[in-house]
Amino acid sequence: MSELPTSWCGQSVERVEDAALLTGRGRFIDDLGVKPGTLHAAILRSPHAHAKILAIDTDAARQLPGVAAVLTADDIMAMSASLVVGVKAPIECWPIATGRVRYVGEPVAVVVAASRYVAEDALDLIAVDYEPLPAIVDPLAALDPAQPVLHDGLGGNIASERSFRYGEPERAFAESARRVSVTIHYPRNSCTPIETYGLVAEYDASEDAYDVLANFMGPFSLHAVMARALKVPGNRLRLRTPPDSGGSFGVKQGLFPYIVLMAVAARATGRPVKWIEDRLEHLAASVSATNRVTTLRAAVDADGRVRALDWDQVEDVGAHIRAPEPATLYRMHGNLNGAYDIQNMMVRNRVVLTNKAPTGLNRGFGGPQVYYALERLMQRIAIELDLDPVDVIRTNLIPSGAFPYRTATGATLDSGDYPLAFETALRDGGFAELRARQAQARAQGRLYGIGCTAAVEPSVSNMGYITTVLTPEERRKAGPKNGAQATATVALDPLGSVSVHVASVPQGQGHRTVLAQIVADALGLKPSDIRVITELDTARDAWSIASGNYSSRFAAAVGGAAHLAAGKIKAKLASIAAAQLNVAANAIEFVGGRARAQGNPDNSVAFSRLAATSHWSPSLVPEENHALRETVFWSPPELAPPTDEDGINSSLCHGFIFDFCGVEIDRVTGAVRIDKYVTMHDCGRILHPGMVAGQITGGFAHAVGAALYEEYAYGADGSFLTGTFADYLVPTAMEIPSPVILHIETPSPYTPLGAKGVGEGNCMSTPVCLANAVADALGVAAIDLPLTPAKLGIHIHPAEHAPAAQPAPAKTSKGRALHGSGQAQAAAAPADVWRMLLDPRTLEAIIPGCHGVEKISDTHFRADVTLGVGPVTGRYRADIKLSDLDAPRAVTLSGIVTGALGDAQGAGRITLSPADNGGTLLTYDYEAEIGGKVASIGGRLLGGAAKVVIGQFFAALARHSGGPASPGLLARLFGRRA
């Protein structure tokens, strides 16, 4: 027993989670069985970025055998209320499109059926009439009141605007020697967990209560939003989480609107409803980080010392302000100075709405956007003042001994020694060698750059920081919001073994292992003696609004609460042991599975026997000392609400990061290769080195993806261009090098164990560190992510000549414009051909890939078609109207084609003239605009495909009327239909 370590914390013990996960016995949401009779949901989603919904015809879908219900906005609105919106603005936020779609992927209808396969079949049978509206994609354009408005109540697209001033920024700008500024456009990306969203919802009509099992990750403040939307008190929305969840990185926060949607579906059908999101839905419509346009100005002394910062941030939250947005913009508000001693600050924050998917939590949450601007600025200061970038950082770092440090905007940086960490990283990471390597590479004519970044990594969010978006007066009216309630329960059972429960809702971070270490340390046991449960049930377990797994709060807050709860149990057990061992309670120590008198190890009692006492022999224990179960709620007093001067301690802990890297850019391809990456972390006390390393390498990989490969890209018309993993490029082992990881440890004075968060830092520091290196390699000032070869190529290669001849279809505001013309011969007379053109049965036979034509009126048809363009084949709905009829001589066909892969609008004029042989000569010309994903296909391919499809139509018409058609074409048509 004496061989046992003095502390389990600090050791990389093997994880208790792993054996089940490695043998296929994990218990993820889709691994758990469902009740007999459970129905499965599928969601019809908008193909348009912005359109009015004129009508939804669900009759055919309802009649499909196996379909229980088809729900549209009317059904959902009848049984729920809008989700609460976090800013004071007259706008609503529903989990389904109400009257209008505002982004590609927005839910339009929900089918609930006997199986997912049948539910998806039924989606194809729903007909939606859309009237497309102009879309707004660029956040700066959204500032313009003349642009299309997404939410009529707002009178524009700015949902929130606030300005802040701290210290004396005007004076600093007036007095300082230099002013340096950067403007950056931070793109959208997402950490895309490999397990998608999933849930099973039930409704009990007899108690008007919902029960939902979902791989939701919190924050559980959203439980209140969901309960309100479902119009029930909190105790009638029982929310449970499965034992395992396949990654989240913030993203599974965005599940909550679907919880409301499917809870209503369960109520409408009277049956449990299960929904597992698929990857295409996930990419289009789960959650992404915000994209942001920032202009950041600095007032700088000649030696590079920054006297003041002036932030202008335009935050794009997409089509709805979905809770907790605009939190991304305010999460970093307390530490907008980064790692630097800057006491004068101006901030202008605007939140705009655009026709993109709503945003939400995503690893780094606001940090990547802020540090990209700040650390690009620090490099620009060095270049513009002809200083060494390393010296500019050194000059501005908050000095050693200045902690706790009060920032201009109201945060208290708890602990650290930034200069020590910085100098240690330069030395141990081999910065001088890297410089030499760069010099050598450059001497050989290679494009080699070095980047540096210092960052402060906030963790344990103050639940009140988001109220900084409100004015002090609005806050006074609403009442103060603050704190970060963490909770843990430690329980003893009648055999004296120890159980722990927390509301931390992990998605792979090993919480069970670390909690066992923490509680084992407190009680003198082994981690294997402790059983930890982390699934949450809001009806039975201790939880609060801050519960959940975000803002890197586990080690600092939840681990701390478990330590405190174990301490309470221990104190009670000590008093029971004191009576049994005849010594004072403060002379009892817990070692090696026994409680013993200090200095007299033979006077001891087994822990299990002691721990069982209050169950079996309560008479031996004074009532106040019954040691059975202790639940601790812990909220740090440092997390106060915003002050009347808008000062906000937005986070409890602040880790420090200093990164540097060397990258080489291939002169031919423009590809970036990371040659070396060094990342120094001070995350306070380290509880499990292996897991801390895993958080760093994992965050680093997300950051490399964001820096070099990943972007949620939208076309100018709002079409979503990265809807598969073949378009949204998640890096693999080929792209992610292993970083050099360094540490110093300065424990936080504000957390029970001295630990701070560590999981998000590299998502903040690494993208800009790589960008600084790329900017250094290329000698460019303005550089935005992702740093794709196509983007970098223009800095390496001279401008390319446009290809001569064969003009490709032009890109228009909508997408791609196509036009063309042709002729065909039909054997029948013009009057017969005319009849055929107006007959749905003929059209069905001659439209290429047609599954059916429905006649709405004499001049209005609707068709279902399957079209293939290059490698992309998809199903589309065509809405065709005839106009300018001049029977039997000419007609104009205009139509809209929509499908998951894109849409097209166009018109063509067909002229029929009598031919010499008694037949008809058909002449046609057409113009069309193509949008959506299909529009991203090369223009020539698209033009060619359109020509073929339209040619096929007329050839089929000719054939149908008994005219000649080329055998090759016939064979092709026959081949297509077989």
Place this chain on the structure above:
Amino acid sequence: MPRLSADRRHRVRFTLNGRAVEADAEPRMLLTDFLRHELGQTGTHVGCEHGVCGACTIEIDGMPARACLTLAVQADGATIRTVEGLAPRPGRLSVLQEAFRRHHALQCGFCTAGILMSLDTYLRSHAAPSETDLREFLGGHLCRCTGYTPILAAALDAAKLLREAPVHA
């Protein structure tokens, strides 16, 4: 291959982790859904259903394959191994699984089954892979938690142990 009709369920039989299994499937049913929801073998996970992420990788007739791009009826008569078949017996882990645990080569564990299946097949035919070999081979898998570094360490370690004492599975 027997003639199948779209509106009928067909009997599908194959060997799964050494045992004969059978159940009915519509021709369009994916092998992932068949394994998970018809046979109750939920260790094989679904991450993208378009063949990119690799989470659903299983071994079909000795070769790694994407179960999400395979129809259940295609597996009729095949010999299939999934993650449930890797451990030598309950309560024990294979050399590769042990290495994953030792090196913290998994966090959420969702992509892990596919990676294990690929590596298990690969290491049997490549006894001494370099880190570069493994990076290239693992390029067929997406992991969002680990950053791949600990996975590579685990794979190299497992390869070494298997060379020293080749007791597979």
